[in-house]
Amino acid sequence: MKFLSMHAKFGPVTTALLSASLFVLCVAAYFTASHIRHQENPKDKIMPTIGKMWKGVENTAFKEDRKGEYRLWVDTWASAKRLGYSTLLLVLAVLLGLHMGLYPFFEAVFYRFILFFDKVPALALLPILFIIFGLGELSKVMLILLGVFPTIALDTYLRAKAVPREQIIKGRTLGAGSAKITYGVVLPQIMPDVLNTIRLNFKAMVLFLIAGESLAATAGLGYRIFVVRRYIAMEIIIPYVLWMSLLAFVADLLVRLWIKKRYAWYQAH
Amino acid sequence: MNDTNPMLHLEDVYMRYPSRDGTPITILNDIDLKVRQGEFITVVGPSGCGKSTLLRLILGAESPTEGAVLLDGKKLDAPNRNRGIVFQKYSLFPHLSVMDNIVFGLDAEAHGMFLGWLKPGQMRQRRRAFRDQAQVYLERIGLADAADKYPHELSGGMRQRVAIAQSLIMKPRILLMDEPFGALDHATRTEMQLFILEQWEQAEMTIFFVTHDLEEACFLGSRVLVLSQYYQTDAGRGQGAKIVGDFATPGGHPKPTDFLYSEEMSQLVHRIRSEGLSPDNLQHIRDFNLTHRDAFRTVNPEEWQREQ
Incomplete structure (x- = not known):
């Protein structure tokens, strides 16, 4: 358990990987759950897939709405x-x-x-x-x-x-x-x-x-x-x-x- | 030198603070002191005797409970540019470079805070003149290369040099120093002692230097003041510090470094220690060593019946 000790030393790459791990884990958990839900119900609204979210971003950020605004x-x-x-x-x-x-x-x-x-x-x-x-x-x-x-x-x-x-x-x-x-x-x-x-x-x-x-x-x-x-x-x-x-x-x-x-x-x- | 009018004059100065239960505690008890221009005065005494209080009185950061503190015949009020100060810590402005620290006083005096916005051209010109002036001081303290550094990048000794130059550029009537070398290691300390003597000679200034180091006091000062609460009077044990010693240091001044290791030095230090710093040896006020030619005191008859 040396890596848990107070004197543990990590190189820059290891540190970056460790720092990224929780982000990656959260994102992966979300899309796994989203995927499972969509297999049961393709119209699920609670956990949209990455495609649906991109569409949402596209609609709000890059397309005019009814008032002609982004x-x-x-x-x-x-x-x-x-x-x-x-x-x-x-x-x-x-x-x-x-x-x-x-x-x-x-x-x-x-x-x-x-x-x-x-x-x-x-x-x-x-x-x-x-x-x-x-x-x-x-x-x-x-x-x-x-x-x-x-x-x-x-x-x-x-x-x-x-x-x-x-x-x-x-x-x-x-x-x-x-x-x-x-x-x-x-x-x-x-x-x-x-x-x-x-x-x-x-x-x-x-x-x-x-x-x-x-x-x-x-x-x-x-x-x-x-x-x-x-x-x-x-x-x-x-x-x-x-x-x-x-x-x-x-x-x-x-x-x-x-x-x-x-x-x-x-x-x- | 002006023989008739001392530059600094303290008479019957008392300093009392209210204690926790409300009864006043006397810190300074009937201080009388005359200082001429050009003296290098060192002040020693047991810890808690009020050395720094005396310094703050002369600085004007505090006013005496009783008595008068006069500079050039005028009563002192708040700290101003007539009295420079070097503290042990916090003397420099941490957010300014060495150059800006030294120029600070000239700048502050020439333009208030906002005038620079009104006449920027004139100000730039003046500022250039100030920087040239500061450069002279920087060279004198041997830090010409450090002009753009910040205080935290300097060693303790360098910082105190800058603090001294920062005060000297304003040409104060008197430079007050509150244990300025107290935080320095031995070698730097010795170096700084020679430095301040050099500056004192060059600028022909008056220095009031508080220290707890007896060797330092005897080596640096042309005149040593011993302030102590350990003494007795006819009325019993003394309350609050008096000047129990006021004498010129033997030999010329400034002294050769050999003096530090001389027999004379060790005798002097021994004497100050036993007369002023020892709580077991309560000197009677009639025995105080007040041999300096400017030493004087007003005597309270309850404390000392002269004709007995």
């Missing part, structure tokens, strides 16, 4: 816009957290409030948001934003507070003012950590996106899944789920690469 891209763009706007607005959460961490006034005013706000289940706010902001885009953007805003703000706050006091004093002895210390010493130092936190919160943001879209929308990845569910269109649902996962994975990867490139000092620090 559905998959319209849905992707609609969802991406909602996520994009809320991500941009997260800059406010970062700035708030930064100021809370450095300025006692902001800490006194906002800390307890955000802490309480953080405990409000965002999904429970959904009806309220729909009532206040209507059924349009704004309420969905607000849902995503409110869902992760407190987490990002609190995390930034803790990280700003954790910057050694010596750094701030050193800045002052070099003639730096408050603005320079806030945006030139503390913010760049915690930026990689903040980006990491935002990256890890992508998942929550997508969750709120789908929740919002499932209730009121005319396009969007989450919306489509819930619409085609009525026809048990698994040949569309499964590719959509995989597509969403892939997009999230790529977004995560891009942020990680950006941190590695832009903040070279961070890794070893």
Whole structure:
């Protein structure tokens, strides 16, 4: 059982094979089950074959629907816009957290409030948001934003507070003012950590996106899944789920690469 | 040198903190100190005696509970560019290259944070001038090749060199150092001691250097301050640290490295250890070794009835 020991060493090929094994296993299990079901009932809808799924992808991605739109891209763009706007607005959460961490006034005013706000289940706010902001885009953007805003703000706050006091004093002895210390010493130092936190919160943001879209929308990845569910269109649902996962994975990867490139000092620090 | 006006002046300085049960604990008890420009002062004392507190008072990061801390006759407030600081750790900005770390002060002073966006051309020009200036310092600390490296790529000794240059470029009135070589291995430490003496001579600056290493204190300092909570007064055991020793180190300054291994050195170290660092030997305040020409103190009659 040497390969299970703590000191086991694997070459790159073995590692790649081991990493791929579970993916291969899942895919194989699915198509075996699908094959068996289709032998019993060629019209089975629950586990479509690879051919049926490709047809589903073809129909949504490369063929115009009744409205003359390529559905998959319209849905992707609609969802991406909602996520994009809320991500941009997260800059406010970062700035708030930064100021809370450095300025006692902001800490006194906002800390307890955000802490309480953080405990409000965002999904429970959904009806309220729909009532206040209507059924349009704004309420969905607000849902995503409110869902992760407190987490990002609190995390930034803790990280700003954790910057050694010596750094701030050193800045002052070099003639730096408050603005320079806030945006030139503390913010760049915690930026990689903040980006990491935002990256890890992508998942929550997508969750709120789908929740919002499932209730009121005319396009969007989450919306489509819930619409085609009525026809048990698994040949569309499964590719959509995989597509969403892939997009999230790529977004995560891009942020990680950006941190590695832009903040070279961070890794070893 | 200006004989009439000391650069730094502390009188009747007390520092008290509230303890957990609310009664105040005295850390510094009636500190009196005069410092002239150009001195290399080393401060030693038992751990927990308040060496770093004294340093933070001079830095302006804390204000005394009682008493006055004056720099050039003016009361100190928050830390500013008149006093440079080198800590044992966290002295450098980890997200900036060596060059940017050294240029930081010049940059911060010349343009605030956002002015650069308004006049980019002017700023580029100035920045070039700053970099030339920083290059001189980089050469002086022997790190001209490391300008583009980040602090984590440097050894401990190199990092402290950069931290020193980063402070020196601002030409502070006084350079404060809080156990700057405490984390370095022995060989690097000796090398850094020679380095700082060299810098001190070249820049004709004033240094206030806190250390727990007695040999280092005696070798580096032109004047040694011993701060200790182990002493007694007429009223009994002392509360909070006083300056129990304030003297010029024997011989010229800076000293040859031979001094480190001399008989004089070991006697001096022995004396400081027994008078200041030993909790079993409580010196009476009348016996304090305050022989430096600038040493002075205000005496509290409860502690010492002079005519007895």
